[in-house]
Amino acid sequence: MSDMSVKRNGVVTDFVANHVRSIPRSGIRDFFEIVQSMTDVVSLGIGEPDFATPWHIREAAIYALEKGRTGYTSNLGLPRLRKSIARYVRQNYHVEYDALSEVLVAVGVSEAMDIALRAVINPGDEVLYHSPCYVSYSPSILLVHGKPVEIPTLAEDHFKLRAEALKAKITPKSKVLILNFPTNPTGAVMNQQELLAIAEVCQQHDLLVITDEIYSELSYGEAHCSIASLPGMRERCIFLHGFSKAFAMTGFRVGYACAPVALIEAMMRIHQYAMLCAPIISQEAAIEALENGQSDMEQMREQYQLRRNFLLNSFREIGIPCFNAQGAFYLFPRIDQTGLNSREFAVRLLEEQKVAVVPGNAFGGSGEGHVRCSYATGMDQLEVAVERIGKFVRSL
């Protein structure tokens, strides 16, 4: 019993709400603590770019500080940033949003996702999401008293979401579908044709789509397609995006939501009380990223693509099956042929060869049998990691 626990109405409790108590600790957190206690670890477990934020973007933040631009901004965000966002989304995703009423600047996509769910979910509403997926979706749904409904996707199918699998999970209580392509942790992508099939189901069953497109610039094959750009989808989509991955700005904590005005208005109501606004320094930096950051982003993408090729070819050489993931900066190789499960593989690889990868089951049950390997790390580290993984697999 912790020191914090007290007796309330004769029952021992620690004040924590039931629905919060029911949320399990992140599988990553747990693994993180083991890694943190070790030295000389080569980590492929990192979900953020290894590049520093491009210098001109950092300088824009410095300039903002120098000029004393340190106050609150409008709840929705700086109008100039919202205009840049609307233009960027129009040019790159082919969806038209009104800069001043249909764009909300948030503290990262994480906050945008949270307020989007809070804005639309009534207790008991079902929220569908494809898995393996980012670790926060299910807890975020639980925190708004929604019901998470996981739709497992398959390695054989390159972790794409299929209309049949989606339909099979739809009930009269289904309200929202969360999409995340390119996907963390699998690197999966969906092309226009494949998204059209999903869009059709959403329209038939009147689902709202929250599409988390944080990795969209990091697509290495076909051009990225947003479901919000498909016919009839703009009105039933909340488009979420940010700066963390494409512009290497994780610590700035700035992202955004684009959606029809009624939805943005509802999200704004929560955002204004919970967060007030995103930090102005980060917003100033974000303007610079959108206005002048294209070539930096392209250079980083090129680096990621070369590393992906390296890692994928190395896994093939070692004999670890892995599909050719076309997005994000993750590979999600299959490791169950080694006779180990995800966690055993990751823990033993860490203990025996000091390479950190994340057990696939941290991203949902359907990730079992896989591990997530991030290539957001320098080539020198990747070369060492591959050598050690090879040694480890051969020793099994």
Place this chain on the structure above:
Amino acid sequence: MDQQLLKLLEENALVSPETLAKQLNLSVDQVKSRIKHLEEAKIILAYKAIIDDDKAEFQTVKAVIEVRITPERGGGFNRLSDRIARYPEVTSCFLMSGGYDLLVFVEGRTLKEVAMFVSEKLSTIQGVLSTATHFTLKTYKEQGVMIDQEISEERLKVSP
């Protein structure tokens, strides 16, 4: 593809052909023969290390010299520039637009050595009209590499 290969080598000439092959989806033999070709065609001129002279305790003095020269009929600036560039003290030499013609980077062991080079050799060459020598005090960035590297390994070792 050669462009991409060159960029990778420019960044790090020590990358193994095996790694390059995997990055570029080529075979090791293909990479080796392309590099050989690029070397033979003198597209790749040399491979060198970038060194922090202070840490290496190299006693070097560097200077940049702005040189005005007289162009010659037929060859323009080329003959004279080539002659200047051939001195081993000269590490780089560029033809420039603007108020002077050549920007010459020189290196010596002592201030005196560099000064002697300028006064005895460079400025006495027929056709050299004037020189302005600037000595380097401190190096902050060398060929794209920051001398004081940023410490960026503050990233969490595992993150979602």
